[in-house]
Amino acid sequence: MKQQLTEEKVFKDPVHHYIYVQDQTIWDLINTKEFQRLRRIRQLGTSYLTFHGAEHSRFSHSLGVYEITRKIISQFERNGYPDWPAEERLVSLCAALLHDVGHGPFSHSLEEVFDTDHEEWTCKIILEHSEINHVLRAVSEDFPAQVAAVIQKTYPKPIVVSLISSQMDADRMDYLLRDAYYTGVNYGTFDLERILRVLRPYKGQIVVKESGMHAVEHYLMSRYQMYWQIYFHPVTRSSEIILRQIFRRAQELYVGGYKFDWMPSPLQCLLHNNMTVHDYLKLDEALVQTAFTQWAEEQDPLLSDLCDRFLNRHLYKYITIDNPDEQLLNEISDCFSSIGMNPDYHMEIDFPFDLPYDVYRPDKKEGEKKEKAPILLLDSQDEISEISAKSDIVRSITGLHQGQYHLYYPEEPLKKNSSQIPDSLKKLFKLD
Ligand code: ZN
Numbered sequence: 001m002k003q004q005l006t007e008e009k010v011f012k013d014p015v016h017h018y019i020y021v022q023d024q025t026i027w028d029l030i031n032t033k034e035f036q037r038l039r040r041i042r043q044l045g046t047s048y049l050t051f052h053g054a055e056h057s058r059f060s061h062s063l064g065v066y067e068i069t070r071k072i073i074s075q076f077e078r079n080g081y082p083d084w085p086a087e088e089r090l091v092s093l094c095a096a097l098l099h100d101v102g103h104g105p106f107s108h109s110l111e112e113v114f115d116t117d118h119e120e121w122t123c124k125i126i127l128e129h130s131e132i133n134h135v136l137r138a139v140s141e142d143f144p145a146q147v148a149a150v151i152q153k154t155y156p157k158p159i160v161v162s163l164i165s166s167q168m169d170a171d172r173m174d175y176l177l178r179d180a181y182y183t184g185v186n187y188g189t190f191d192l193e194r195i196l197r198v199l200r201p202y203k204g205q206i207v208v209k210e211s212g213m214h215a216v217e218h219y220l221m222s223r224y225q226m227y228w229q230i231y232f233h234p235v236t237r238s239s240e241i242i243l244r245q246i247f248r249r250a251q252e253l254y255v256g257g258y259k260f261d262w263m264p265s266p267l268q269c270l271l272h273n274n275m276t277v278h279d280y281l282k283l284d285e286a287l288v289q290t291a292f293t294q295w296a297e298e299q300d301p302l303l304s305d306l307c308d309r310f311l312n313r314h315l316y317k318y319i320t321i322d323n324p325d326e327q328l329l330n331e332i333s334d335c336f337s338s339i340g341m342n343p344d345y346h347m348e349i350d351f352p353f354d355l356p357y358d359v360y361r362p363d364k365k366e367g368e369k370k371e372k373a374p375i376l377l378l379d380s381q382d383e384i385s386e387i388s389a390k391s392d393i394v395r396s397i398t399g400l401h402q403g404q405y406h407l408y409y410p411e412e413p414l415k416k417n418s419s420q421i422p423d424s425l426k427k428l429f430k431l432d
Pocket of ligand 1: 061065099100171175
C-alpha cells in the first residue's frame with residue numbers, strides 16, 4: 001500500500017490554524033464511520049449549558065491531538081535526535097488520532113451510571129470488526145493491537161505512550177487550548193509553540209529543556225485555572241447531576257417493566273447493560289437528546305420533570321455545605337419528604353474531587369492505577385529533575401486540594417412550601 005498521500009490534506013482549525021495529513025492511513029482513519037461519529041459527541045459534555053460556546057466536538061479535539069503529536073515528532077525528526085525511535089511515527093499518530101474514539105454521548109456522566117469505560121470501548125473499536133480495524137490491519141496484522149497498547153499504556157516503549165498520556169501530553173495540551181477557545185475564557189491559553197520547541201527525547205522518555213521551564217509553568221497555571229473555572233463549574237455539575245438522574249430513572253423504570261412510549265433500540269441496550277460495539281456506535285448526543293424530548297412527555301412525572309429540566313435548563317440550585325454530617329442530611333431528607341419531594345433524586349451531595357482530573361501531582365499516590373509520567377527538566381549538564389524541585393510556582397500548586405461540598409436540589413418546591421420548612425433549614429436554603 002502507498003503510505004504517503006500524493007498531495008497533503010489540510011483541515012482548517014481555529015486552534016492550530018491548519019491540521020496537516022500526509023499519511024494515507026491517517027486519512028483513511030479520519031474517513032471511517034467510527035471516527036466521523038465523533039462529530040456528534042461534544043468534547044465538554046453538558047458544559048454548553050454553562051458556556052454556550054462549548055459546542056465543539058470530540059472530532060475536532062481528536063484531530064488537534066493528532067496535530068500536536070505530529071508537530072512534536074516532526075520537531076524530533078528535523079533535529080535528528082537519536083533518542084527518538086523513527087519507526088514509531090505511524091503508531092504514535094494513529095494512537096493520538098484514535099485515543100478518544102470510544103467516547104459515548106455525555107461520556108463521563110453515562111460512565112458513572114452504567115459503569116462503562118470509554119478506554120475499553122476505544123480498544124474494542126480498534127480491535128474488533130470495524131472500519132478502523134480494517135484500515136489499521138492494512139498496515140500489518142498486529143498493528144491494531146499495537147495502537148491499542150499505546151492507548152492502554154502497555155506499549156513496550158514508554159516514550160510513545162508519554163506523547164499522548166503524561167502530565168504534559170498532546171491530549172491535555174489540545175483540550176486546554178480548545179476548551180479555552182470555545183468557552184471564550186482566557187485562562188487556558190499558553191505558548192504551545194514554545195513548549196513544542198523545548199521538548200526533547202532523552203533516554204526513552206520525553207523531557208523539557210530547562211530554559212523552557214517558564215512556558216511549562218504557564219501551561220500548568222492555565223490547567224489549574226481551567227479546572228476550577230470550567231471543568232468544576234458548579235452549574236455544569238448541576239446539569240451532569242440531572243443527566244445522570246435521567247438515566248438512573250430511565251433504567252429503574254425499564255427494569256421495573258414500565259412501558260416507554262418511545263425507546264430506540266441502542267438506548268434499550270444501554271439500559272439493559274448489554275451492548276455490543278455495533279450498538280454502542282449508534283449512540284450519539286443527537287439520539288440522547290431526542291430521547292429526552294420524547295421522555296419529557298412520558299407518564300412518569302419524575303422522568304418527565306428531569307428531561308424537561310435538562311432540555312430547558314431549569315437546573316438544580318446548590319448551596320455550599322461546610323460539613324455535610326449525617327444529622328444535617330437526615331434533617332434535610334425528612335424535610336424534603338414532608339413536602340412531597342423525593343430525596344433519592346432531589347438532593348445530591350457533590351464534591352468536585354470525584355472527577356477524573358488532577359491539577360498536577362509529580363508522584364503516584366498509593367493505590368492509583370494510572371500513573372502519568374511527570375514533567376522532567378533537562379539542564380545543561382544533562383541532569384534531570386522533576387519540575388516541582390526547580391519551580392516555586394509549580395510547587396505552590398502541586399497537590400493543592402481546594403474544594404467544597406455542594407448540595408444540589410430543585411428550588412421550586414422549597415419556595416412553594418416554605419411555610420412548612422423549619423427555620424434552621426430556611427436559613428440554609430436562603431428562603432427568607
Ligand atoms: Zn482526549
